[in-house]
Amino acid sequence: MKQHSSTAEATNQPVSSFLCLKLQQQLGVLRLQAELELPLKGVTAIFGRSGAGKSSLINLVAGLSRPDCGLISLGERILFDSERGINLKPEQRRVGYVFQDARLFPHYRVKGNLLYGCGGRLSESFMQVVKLLGLESLLGRFPATLSGGERQRVAIGRALLSQPDILLMDEPLASLDLPRKQELLPWLEQLVAQIEIPVLYVSHSLDEIVQLADHLVVLADGQVQAAGALADVWHSEAMRPWVPVQQHSVLLRATLSHQHADYPLSCLKLAGQSLWIQAIDRPAGTVVRLRVHASDISISCEKPEKTSIRNLLKVRIEHLQPLPDQQRVVVHTRLDGQLLLAHITRWAADELALLPGAEVWLQLKCLSLAGQDWVVPHPSANAQCG
DSSP states (O other), rough: OOOOOOOOOSSOOOOSSEEEEEEEEEEEEEEEEEEEEEEEEEEEEEEEEETSSSHHHHHHHHHHSSEEEEEETHHHHHHHHTTTTTEEEEGSSSSSEEEEEEEEEEEEHHHHHHHHTTTTTTOTTHHHHHEEEEEEEGSSSSGGGHHHHHHHHHHHHHHHHTTEEEEEOOOOOTTSHHHHHHHHHHHHHHHHHHHOOHHHOOOSOHHHHHHHOOOEEEEETTTTEEEEEEEHTSSSSSGGSOGGGGGOOOEEEEEEEEOOOOEEEEEETTTTTTEEOOOOOTTTTTEEEEOOOGGGGEESSSSSOSSSEEEEEEEHHHHEOOOTSSEEEEEEEETTTTTEEEEEEHHHHHHHHHOTTTEEEEEEEEOEEEBBSOOOOTTOOOOOOO
16 A cells, blocks of 8 residues: 655654654553654564553554653654644544454445545545455445454454554454454455555564564563564563573574475575475565574584485574573574574583584474465474475
């Protein structure tokens, strides 16, 4: 979708490419405080426990509630400034909002609900949104006849047709059962890959975040614990309470190189080295994301020969970290600036005499496709190369 241009309102501030939040709000016993610069591109996930302040944060952006003090600016536009007395009404903020429940008008058909988003007029983007979300066959139906996933797709379409500068999504999958979540996720993947406006996506599901987000903000008790690129925050201390030792993983970025001539496999390149995954129908040069579990990596001091495992990476050890059980260690390695972790026994580490600075070979046991434009391996994945 094409984002319409915006002009400065009530300020001569320079153009910014961020959603800037510097705000405080007392919410009963919870004090929400945030000082963030979020990029106006891609999906920023807001993550934390229930009651951490996630929905309250995006409600402040939408204008559904008012901060006690602070500043909210969206690019060059000031939405709220307590010092200057600026507080744009929700309808003036050009914000699209998708709630946990679709909140469709029950007496309107799907087409009527969508038209409400664009002021009752067929806009140029109407059919574009309908096709993007696969709503062609639903236009004549009433909300009561739709599945939960279909209703959410209509709600997303209605929000997009309001031509917003930013899309806010408050746990849009939370009220759905697993089959309906699986129904909606592919549409969300396609949506976030194609629209040109930023998305704030509230969730307490790590699976959704890994599948959709580019950036991540972690909230706890109303305070920002970490914020930044997804891979950076994923590896930070703020995520340690959320990822048990047994599920340690890293997120990598690699580039699709070519397809195997004889087998249904695609070759990715990471720092000039090859990784093979189940074949994906993407053009060469596509950047994909990998989630690699530490338990799916083994280590060899020499390049393995005559092995069934296809994925080998030559890396350098940064350091070794004992695990609490005292029986295993986490080997931290890095390749082209990207972190890879391996869980091995202390016995193996001692026998191999692993030390910081040593070059070793990692054997990646499991890589599989699970996303619109990226790959998420998991121990239970079906497609393996090794």
